[in-house]
Amino acid sequence: MEPTLNSTAAIQRAFQVTDDGWFEYPIHVYPHHTDYGGIAWHGAYVAWMEEARVAYLQTLGIQYADLVALGCELPVVDLSIRYHRSLRMGDSAVLKARTSGVEGVRLVWDYQVLSLDAQDLYVSAQVTLVAVDREKGKIMRQLPPSVKNALMRLAT
Amino acid sequence: MEPTLNSTAAIQRAFQVTDDGWFEYPIHVYPHHTDYGGIAWHGAYVAWMEEARVAYLQTLGIQYADLVALGCELPVVDLSIRYHRSLRMGDSAVLKARTSGVEGVRLVWDYQVLSLDAQDLYVSAQVTLVAVDREKGKIMRQLPPSVKNALMRLAT
Amino acid sequence: MEPTLNSTAAIQRAFQVTDDGWFEYPIHVYPHHTDYGGIAWHGAYVAWMEEARVAYLQTLGIQYADLVALGCELPVVDLSIRYHRSLRMGDSAVLKARTSGVEGVRLVWDYQVLSLDAQDLYVSAQVTLVAVDREKGKIMRQLPPSVKNALMRLAT
Amino acid sequence: MEPTLNSTAAIQRAFQVTDDGWFEYPIHVYPHHTDYGGIAWHGAYVAWMEEARVAYLQTLGIQYADLVALGCELPVVDLSIRYHRSLRMGDSAVLKARTSGVEGVRLVWDYQVLSLDAQDLYVSAQVTLVAVDREKGKIMRQLPPSVKNALMRLAT
Numbered sequence: 001m002e003p004t005l006n007s008t009a010a011i012q013r014a015f016q017v018t019d020d021g022w023f024e025y026p027i028h029v030y031p032h033h034t035d036y037g038g039i040a041w042h043g044a045y046v047a048w049m050e051e052a053r054v055a056y057l058q059t060l061g062i063q064y065a066d067l068v069a070l071g072c073e074l075p076v077v078d079l080s081i082r083y084h085r086s087l088r089m090g091d092s093a094v095l096k097a098r099t100s101g102v103e104g105v106r107l108v109w110d111y112q113v114l115s116l117d118a119q120d121l122y123v124s125a126q127v128t129l130v131a132v133d134r135e136k137g138k139i140m141r142q143l144p145p146s147v148k149n150a151l152m153r154l155a156t
Numbered sequence: 157m158e159p160t161l162n163s164t165a166a167i168q169r170a171f172q173v174t175d176d177g178w179f180e181y182p183i184h185v186y187p188h189h190t191d192y193g194g195i196a197w198h199g200a201y202v203a204w205m206e207e208a209r210v211a212y213l214q215t216l217g218i219q220y221a222d223l224v225a226l227g228c229e230l231p232v233v234d235l236s237i238r239y240h241r242s243l244r245m246g247d248s249a250v251l252k253a254r255t256s257g258v259e260g261v262r263l264v265w266d267y268q269v270l271s272l273d274a275q276d277l278y279v280s281a282q283v284t285l286v287a288v289d290r291e292k293g294k295i296m297r298q299l300p301p302s303v304k305n306a307l308m309r310l311a312t
Numbered sequence: 313m314e315p316t317l318n319s320t321a322a323i324q325r326a327f328q329v330t331d332d333g334w335f336e337y338p339i340h341v342y343p344h345h346t347d348y349g350g351i352a353w354h355g356a357y358v359a360w361m362e363e364a365r366v367a368y369l370q371t372l373g374i375q376y377a378d379l380v381a382l383g384c385e386l387p388v389v390d391l392s393i394r395y396h397r398s399l400r401m402g403d404s405a406v407l408k409a410r411t412s413g414v415e416g417v418r419l420v421w422d423y424q425v426l427s428l429d430a431q432d433l434y435v436s437a438q439v440t441l442v443a444v445d446r447e448k449g450k451i452m453r454q455l456p457p458s459v460k461n462a463l464m465r466l467a468t
Numbered sequence: 469m470e471p472t473l474n475s476t477a478a479i480q481r482a483f484q485v486t487d488d489g490w491f492e493y494p495i496h497v498y499p500h501h502t503d504y505g506g507i508a509w510h511g512a513y514v515a516w517m518e519e520a521r522v523a524y525l526q527t528l529g530i531q532y533a534d535l536v537a538l539g540c541e542l543p544v545v546d547l548s549i550r551y552h553r554s555l556r557m558g559d560s561a562v563l564k565a566r567t568s569g570v571e572g573v574r575l576v577w578d579y580q581v582l583s584l585d586a587q588d589l590y591v592s593a594q595v596t597l598v599a600v601d602r603e604k605g606k607i608m609r610q611l612p613p614s615v616k617n618a619l620m621r622l623a624t
Contacts, residue, residue, distance in 0.1 A: 031347050036346040188503065192504070197500055385505060
């Protein structure tokens, strides 16, 4: 589960996948994430969820930039977020991500934002991606085999 | 329906509310909205939808900053977006916003992003806000009367 | 000086160029622009300045997206901003933009953010762009003639 | 130099301060950072630089959120960035931050964005902060002693 994000020891980041298939991505609320209320702006989670997906794929050996270079994109087609509690400036939390399965060329991700002690649920969300052929601008009929195999490995 | 956004003739922006209650907010895809694919990043719509809500309230005489100063916030508790087509860099479109009603202290907004000729639907979305007492940090039992009256006026 | 941003009367936005060559772009501080202090986050101005540049070029008949499609990009190579006063949530202001000249393939923009009555200066800034050949990934030896002519027209 | 960002082993992030006083903050270009050109949008660096400052202060025992709660803010009053090379989607790099000194209530930060092997310089920048009394909305006459001591420790 060691990430390949960085090659030097100085800047490693240890990601973890739990037994029940959740990928854990740490988040921290910096000033630029906050709004006038001193809490994380509701749109900030959209960026964090994207980061977690890309980081998760990376731990499985899929570099999203390579996928794009090969002509396959995974745009978001559906997004829903429920905000249960607010994260405040300076808070650290864990963003958990899990795929509930690959349906043809659709990939559904579930998310939870939890306190570090896992006692408080801040946000729950679901994001659906679809594989698109960059050149044709159309939804692919099937995933490239290498991609499918890797994605299958992370489906619960 | 004249906005009070700006006091000088040089920087007026004419908003319009259609007969069926849609508030029309113009959007334009600048480079900072785009991602590597040359299209509007999926999170950009979250900011645009907030701008449209605030601008709509403004045309009804409610300055959101005043509401906050009075101790009432309207945070997002639920958000769902469907992406039907992509807006490209340089595209202009119309973001339509409408409230489907005030339910107690909950306010539900429907959104559509349409091409200027209204022939293409890019995005449809729904956002739910709830009135929160800033000081107590709790959901209000009822909306302040002045707010309720204004909000009722824009419910369809 | 009429913009071509939108084709319908409902969503016109009137930009103005003053006698001394300043292009005036209206800005408004929405919640997503603010940080915990209730003021516009310092990075928000970078996006507004980009919008003003692109809108200004548009009023001169240059669609930035077309420029990119033709293989010419204008990336930022230098940026400096001084923050004199803070804009608060709900504030409207005017972002003034002016080019101080085309130097070969470099284009220098000056900016000022002013209150609507022009009495208060919030921000002053300077941004330098350079014309880059997209395919070669290198700085162009000279601007495409059509671009140069349009840019020369807006230089003071 | 161990950060206190996260309390669980699963989500540690190891920051490092070099012998010559540079704090090293890892960055990674996710899709939301990119623009149409597939490179990190020039404004993305403003957020990364803020994150690095806040993380650096954190390693010195100063939680920025606590500072704000105590009535002291450190807004940016001056910002300048030079873009030497572009970071592409999927790139990892190191953002180095160092204070060149506390001048009264002004704090000057120098930045460099370097490739992981430190061979390529992408960006160099300087950001000046000033200590402001939140309640009075005025520049402080002097830094709170606890803050000054910590800041002095990181000045080179």
